[in-house]
Amino acid sequence: MTNSSPAGPIIALFAAIGRIAVGWLAAVGRTALFGVQTLRRGLTPPYYPNKLFEQLAHIGWFSLPVVGLTAVFTGAALAQQTFTAGTRFNATSTVPAIVVIGIVRELGPVLVGLMVAGRVSSAMAAELGTMRVTEQLDALTTLRTDPYRYLIAPRLLACVIALPLMVLVANAIGIFGGYLIAVYKLGFNATGYLRVTRQFLEWSDFGMALVKAGVFGFFIALMGCYHGFRAGGGAAGVGEATRDAVVSAFILILVSNLLITVMAFG
Amino acid sequence: MSAVPKIELDGLSKAFGANRVLDGVSLAIAPGESLTVIGQSGSGKSVMLKCILGLIRPDAGSIRIDGEDITRLSERDMARVRAKFGMLFQGGALFDSLPVWRNVTFALTRGRNRSAARMKAIAEENLEKVGLGRQVLNLRPSELSGGMQKRVALARAIAPRPEIIFFDEPTTGLDPIRADVINDLITSLVEDLGATAVTITHDMASARKIAHRVAMLYQGEIIWCGPRDQLYESGNPYVDQFVQGRADGPIR
Known part of the structure; x- marks a missing residue:
């Protein structure tokens, strides 16, 4: 050298x-x-509302089962952990408060974001990557249809719309998961549990959760589309694009979540 | 050639990193002419077509379509010019999320869900031209054989009646009989529609049948261009080796 x-x-x-x-x-x-x-x-223009609805169904509706499943189990586990830790300080009554705050502010948005990133970023990267390597993107341009308008924009918009709605659902299900464990296993009084939950449920927290969800949705679609769009080199290239999309979406979700939290509470 | 050439390339160059794929390609194609481009795999034939379609931006040189320089057009103007083109991609490049009839009429609908009945009729008419019946209309591309996919892709390329059609290896992967059907089809498109055609092929039988003129691309340059009758008497050792398919010769 x-x-x-x-x-x-x-x-x-x-x-x-x-x-x-x-x-x-x-x-x-x-x-x-x-x-x-x-x-x-x-x-x-031109806009493609048909493509937007197609994506909304794909991203939102078909992700609901997995999102609901994640939320109910996480809410339940959170209630159990809080209870176990709380017994040491004689503070078991904080269970409903911690469940509602934990789920709404952090776990709901982040877990939905990560689950949907795993499901949707990868699917987008694989689909667009395959379209790239099989020249379908070139064919689209040649047929005078802009891939950014026809493929990317509907995906981005659909994710930004769908994520907040899914976080709303996940928050409700997550709180319910905590309620189930607390009432049926830990012996909480149902009415009392719900009263405390309601007391600690802040609309501003919900607002922040929705903002986070919108940001996560944007990153999920952006990473899926970007990596798919740039894919090259056949099947291996599509595989790499899929992996990069999921990893980068995860990182962006975790980092932006911290930034938003620090900005809101710091 | 007294008239303005339909397509005129002048000093077209494109490199990917250190790899110079096109190195000063100059070529003029007259309206209604059928030109076949031959050359080894990786000699830049597809890149040349993609430059003309505005899918790849050349590093240097100009491309004129009907006398208009298209190398520096905005995206919107380029879309207008693209209306003149039809392209048959090597692998077909059918949209696998759409049924056959949506694929065939895509140039007309451009992604919108409109006038299904009329579009199906148009699709049927174009599929008939490539020898496919109405039973494939509602199938997905993945449900078709490779040869059928190619024919659907051809129907998609000709549906908007383009003035210029590019064929990227139209007969590759087809049996000799189907290949000849495609050759006949290309010939009749040029004759009936008055379209200008550029075909990339490795298939010498096809080149001899469909071409008025043949150009050979080697190391990024056009090293020979002449009427198809002279293809086998070109006197050019590179062309000779290629058309006779010999392993020994100047090309290695």
């Missing part, structure tokens, strides 16, 4: 770090451009 001076390895280390950093920044830039491009084109 050309670097034979003693500083060589150190420079090489910095160079490696620099390459990774530049690579990351380039990826962020490409993603941002992709998002801007989608917004710019998606906001101008």
